Amino acid sequence: MVILTASDIRGMIRHFGLEHFINRATAALKQDFSRWDSFSLSPRHATHFPQGVIELMPCSGNEFYTFKYVNGHPGNVLNDKLSVAAIGQISDAGSGYPLMLCDMTLLTAIRTAATSVLAASYLARSDAKSLAIIGTGAQAEFQTIAFAGNYALEKIFYFDIDSSAMIKYARNLASLSLELIPCSSIAEAVHGADIVSTATAAKHRQTLFGLQDIAPGTHINAIGGDCPGKTELPAELLSQVKLVVEYTPQSLIEGEIQQGDAGMIHAELAELVCGTKIGRHNDREITLFDSVGFALEDFTILRIVFELADEFKLGTEIAMLPEVDNPKDLFGFLAS
Numbered sequence: 001m002v003i004l005t006a007s008d009i010r011g012m013i014r015h016f017g018l019e020h021f022i023n024r025a026t027a028a029l030k031q032d033f034s035r036w037d038s039f040s041l042s043p044r045h046a047t048h049f050p051q052g053v054i055e056l057m058p059c060s061g062n063e064f065y066t067f068k069y070v071n072g073h074p075g076n077v078l079n080d081k082l083s084v085a086a087i088g089q090i091s092d093a094g095s096g097y098p099l100m101l102c103d104m105t106l107l108t109a110i111r112t113a114a115t116s117v118l119a120a121s122y123l124a125r126s127d128a129k130s131l132a133i134i135g136t137g138a139q140a141e142f143q144t145i146a147f148a149g150n151y152a153l154e155k156i157f158y159f160d161i162d163s164s165a166m167i168k169y170a171r172n173l174a175s176l177s178l179e180l181i182p183c184s185s186i187a188e189a190v191h192g193a194d195i196v197s198t199a200t201a202a203k204h205r206q207t208l209f210g211l212q213d214i215a216p217g218t219h220i221n222a223i224g225g226d227c228p229g230k231t232e233l234p235a236e237l238l239s240q241v242k243l244v245v246e247y248t249p250q251s252l253i254e255g256e257i258q259q260g261d262a263g264m265i266h267a268e269l270a271e272l273v274c275g276t277k278i279g280r281h282n283d284r285e286i287t288l289f290d291s292v293g294f295a296l297e298d299f300t301i302l303r304i305v306f307e308l309a310d311e312f313k314l315g316t317e318i319a320m321l322p323e324v325d326n327p328k329d330l331f332g333f334l335a336s
C-alpha cells in the first residue's frame with residue numbers, strides 16, 4: 001500500500017502545474033459524471049459537533065472503492081488549524097485491499113475547483129469576463145485559478161470579513177495577469193460580476209447577497225453552504241434561479257436547497273454532463289450551482305492521483321496489512 005503525504009501531493013501538483021492539474025481533474029470528472037449510473041452512490045455520513053462536522057464519503061465503481069474523511073470546523077482558523085482537512089483511501093474493489101492512503105486537503109480544494117468549472121461550463125455564460133470571490137480563505141485561490149483557466153477573465157472582485165485573508169489572497173495571486181479588485185462589501189463585489197463564487201465558512205445561516213445585488217445572466221457557484229444550518233444565500237432566491245445540485249438526496253440535507261424543496265432543483269450535474277437536461281438557456285437567466293461536495297468528486301481525484309503515483313513511483317510503499325504466506329494462518333503472523 002502506498003502512502004502520500006501532503007508534501008508528496010504538493011510535489012505532484014507542482015510537477016504538473018496547478019492549472020494543468022485542475023484541468024486534468026475537470027476532464028476526469030466529466031468522464032466519471034458521464035457514467036454516473038455505473039457508480040454505487042450514497043449521501044455522506046456526517047457526525048455533528050458544536051464546533052463543526054466530521055464526514056465520511058464513500059463511493060464505488062467496478063474497479064475501485066474510495067472514501068474520504070473530511071472535517072468542517074469554521075472556528076479552527078482561530079487556533080491556526082485549517083477549517084477543512086481531509087485524508088482519503090482508494091481500494092481494489094475486487095479484493096477489498098487498500099491500495100493508497102493520502103492527504104486530501106489540497107486535493108479537496110482542487111476537486112472542488114474542478115467541479116465548479118465543470119458545472120460552470122453548462123451554467124455560466126461562455127463570455128464571462130469577471131469573477132467575484134466572496135470568502136478569501138483556503139479555497140479561494142483554487143477557485144480563482146480554475147475559473148481564470150477556463151474563461152477570458154479580466155477582473156476579479158473579492159471580499160472577506162477578514163482583511164488579512166484579503167491581503168493573503170492578493171499576495172498569492174499577484175502574478176496572475178488579472179485585475180484584482182478588493183471590495184469593501186459583498187454588494188460591491190458581486191455587482192456586475194458574471195460569475196460569483198461564494199466560499200465562506202460560518203456555522204450558521206448567512207445571507208451574503210440577494211437577487212437585487214446581481215446582474216441578469218450571473219452564474220452563482222455556491223460552495224460554502226454545505227451542512228445542515230449552514231447556508232450562504234436567502235431562501236427566496238432559490239425559486240428564482242436555475243438551480244443545479246450534485247446529488248439530490250445529499251443536497252437536500254446540506255445545500256442551499258435545505259431551505260427549499262426538491263421541486264426547485266432543475267437538474268443534477270450528471271444530467272447536464274449526460275445531456276439529458278440543458279444548463280443555461282439564455283444570456284439573462286441566473287444560474288446557481290448549489291455545491292456541497294460529493295463523494296464521486298473524491299473518487300475521481302483519488303483515481304487520478306493513484307494512477308500518477310503508480311506511473312511515477314511516488315509516495316512511500318508500506319506494509320500496512322499483515323503479510324502472510326498462508327492467509328488462513330493469521331495467528332502464525334502474530335507469532336512470527
Ligand SMILES: NC(=O)c1ccc[n+]([C@@H]2O[C@H](COP(=O)([O-])OP(=O)(O)OC[C@H]3O[C@@H](n4cnc5c(N)ncnc54)[C@H](O)[C@@H]3O)[C@@H](O)[C@H]2O)c1
Nearest residue numbers: 083135137138139160161165199200201223224291292293
Ligand atoms: N462544496 C464543496 O465541495 C466544498 C469544498 C471545500 C470547502 N467547502 C466549504 O467552503 C467554505 C470555505 O472553505 P475554506 O476552506 O476556504 O474555509 P476558510 O475558513 O479557510 O475560509 C473561509 C473564509 O470565509 C470568510 N467569511 C466568513 N463569513 C463571511 C462573510 N459573511 N462574508 C465574507 N467572508 C466571510 C472567513 O473570514 C474566511 O476567510 C467552507 O464552508 C467549507 O466547508 C465546500
